[in-house]
Amino acid sequence: MRGKTSTYFKILLILERASYTQIIMRRRILLINPWIHDFAAYDLWAKPAGLLYLASTLKKNGYDVKLIDCLDPFHPGMERETRTRAPKRLPSGRGGFFKESIPKPETLKDFPRKYGRYGITPRMFENELLLAKKPDAVFVTSMMTYWYPGVFETIDILRRVIPKVPIVLGGNYATLCGDHAARHSGADIVVKGEGEKALAEVLKDLFNDELQFLPDKDDLDSYPFPAFELLSRMDHVPIMTSRGCPFNCSYCASHRLNDGFRTRDPIRVVDEIEFWNRKFGVRNFPFYDDALLVDRERHVIPMLEEILRRGLDCVFHCPNGLHLREIDAFLSRLMFRAGFKTIRFGFETANTRRQTDTGGKITSEETKAAVAHLLEAGYNGNDIGMYILCGLPNQSASEVRDSIDFIRSCGARPVIAEFSPIPGTPIWEEAVQVSPYDIEKEPLYHNNTLLPCRGKDFTYEMYRELINMARRPTH
Ligand code: B12
Numbered sequence: 001m002r003g004k005t006s007t008y009f010k011i012l013l014i015l016e017r018a019s020y021t022q023i024i025m026r027r028r029i030l031l032i033n034p035w036i037h038d039f040a041a042y043d044l045w046a047k048p049a050g051l052l053y054l055a056s057t058l059k060k061n062g063y064d065v066k067l068i069d070c071l072d073p074f075h076p077g078m079e080r081e082t083r084t085r086a087p088k089r090l091p092s093g094r095g096g097f098f099k100e101s102i103p104k105p106e107t108l109k110d111f112p113r114k115y116g117r118y119g120i121t122p123r124m125f126e127n128e129l130l131l132a133k134k135p136d137a138v139f140v141t142s143m144m145t146y147w148y149p150g151v152f153e154t155i156d157i158l159r160r161v162i163p164k165v166p167i168v169l170g171g172n173y174a175t176l177c178g179d180h181a182a183r184h185s186g187a188d189i190v191v192k193g194e195g196e197k198a199l200a201e202v203l204k205d206l207f208n209d210e211l212q213f214l215p216d217k218d219d220l221d222s223y224p225f226p227a228f229e230l231l232s233r234m235d236h237v238p239i240m241t242s243r244g245c246p247f248n249c250s251y252c253a254s255h256r257l258n259d260g261f262r263t264r265d266p267i268r269v270v271d272e273i274e275f276w277n278r279k280f281g282v283r284n285f286p287f288y289d290d291a292l293l294v295d296r297e298r299h300v301i302p303m304l305e306e307i308l309r310r311g312l313d314c315v316f317h318c319p320n321g322l323h324l325r326e327i328d329a330f331l332s333r334l335m336f337r338a339g340f341k342t343i344r345f346g347f348e349t350a351n352t353r354r355q356t357d358t359g360g361k362i363t364s365e366e367t368k369a370a371v372a373h374l375l376e377a378g379y380n381g382n383d384i385g386m387y388i389l390c391g392l393p394n395q396s397a398s399e400v401r402d403s404i405d406f407i408r409s410c411g412a413r414p415v416i417a418e419f420s421p422i423p424g425t426p427i428w429e430e431a432v433q434v435s436p437y438d439i440e441k442e443p444l445y446h447n448n449t450l451l452p453c454r455g456k457d458f459t460y461e462m463y464r465e466l467i468n469m470a471r472r473p474t475h
């Protein structure tokens, strides 16, 4: 009798589990990568990696997940819709977005540049929404703090076309400007920080669902690969070998966005690269890490050696600045041989005082030595891009000019990175004090094109001159 009872309960349990899985199986989550509204935008290997990380965890839990990518440069209906040519793309996976001119927001009306919506048209977005089965919830991501108008436009349309469907907003804008997002975005739930840990709570709140799988925040190897297969085309696939950064530079938001510095097993990273390469034919891989080269002996060196050992025919790009201090003759040669093509480094300034004050991640002497190693390894000077911050609080045009001259004297290429002030960073209070704009109240003023923290003596004409100076090729 006891045996029979327990079999009965086991069957009940199995049935219960089956119906639970079916409920979750039926639940549809629609993911949205919203438009960019800005003066300029260029697709420098930009994909919604964070959102697609969440997608893979959702899929693993049995949810039916779809993506609408408002930035999709390959959308098949767009040429007909706009009667314009598709944006020019390079084989390496970067290129333009579709663009439509739109009026500037009231707060930016005096700034003498045209403004645009980058991505598919709103009509196309509505069509996509109508074609998709009605979701049970929508997850919207966000990137730059000053791109929030694109997020709001997306949410407005969602509200009109699929009213009453709960909207969850996350990503960098939601994290860095949480109060602004909660007050103005129109989303039902605003999530700050890394999304994986919030997923369980959000899905419990929305549907009383219990997730059966959640990656362990302290073990990046427990995260499933991001669901890049949801994109319309994989012209490249971003790779993250780590999250966060052990440094704390005064102008950078890394600490506010990540739960500390954690790295993946380098061999598993190569497994991921090989997976996208063999299964989907992807050859171009940008790294999104904040600190790819840090802890090099245990991390990047074994990774590069494994790439070479497996003979992967891939090309790697580092649009986010790498750490110069880690570069020596050995690592330069390894990077060159493994296929690191686009290399950018965070140099920031030649002003020694500012180098120390902002975090001390590099000195000019170390930079000179690193460039010599890279040239020796086979890189051309024009391939070695050095980011120089422009428009920091109390920074003069001559400091930027000296930095450009210094980088050129090393034989590398200066790349101007216009400063965008970010709430909660160590430099924020100084930025608020010096900026003529109300950057505390209005995130649109964080836009780097405005150079919102440059002093009165640093004119826009001077800035144009610096840009031209930096663009000249390095011999
Ligand atoms: C890779 C990167 C780029 C790439 C593009 C990436 C892209 N997808 O578009 C490139 C190199 C092109 C780039 C360029 C720039 N960038 Co950038 N970039 C980054 C970087 C390093 C990583 C972003 C990323 O994809 N992370 C990976 C994923 C896993 O994280 P995530 O998207 O945040 O997603 C997680 C959470 O946010 C959350 N989440 C995300 N979406 C959702 C949705 C929901 C519903 C939920 C619940 C959760 C959730 O869960 C995810 C997983 O944990 C960040 C710094 C950082 N560490 O975030 C800077 C950062 C975003 N960039 C910044 C800046 C300043 C710039 C530039 C202006 C630099 C310059 N001066 O030229 C340019 C501007 C670009 C332009 N105008 O076109 C600033 C932001 C400034 C701002 N005011 O917002 C950052 C924060 C760096 C910094 N300085 O601190 N960038």
Ligand code: SF4
Residues within 6 Å of the ligand: 245, 246, 247, 248, 249, 252, 253, 254, 290, 291, 346, 359, 361
């Ligand atoms: S600027 Fe670079 S080194 Fe400095 S904290 Fe940010 S990611 Fe780290």
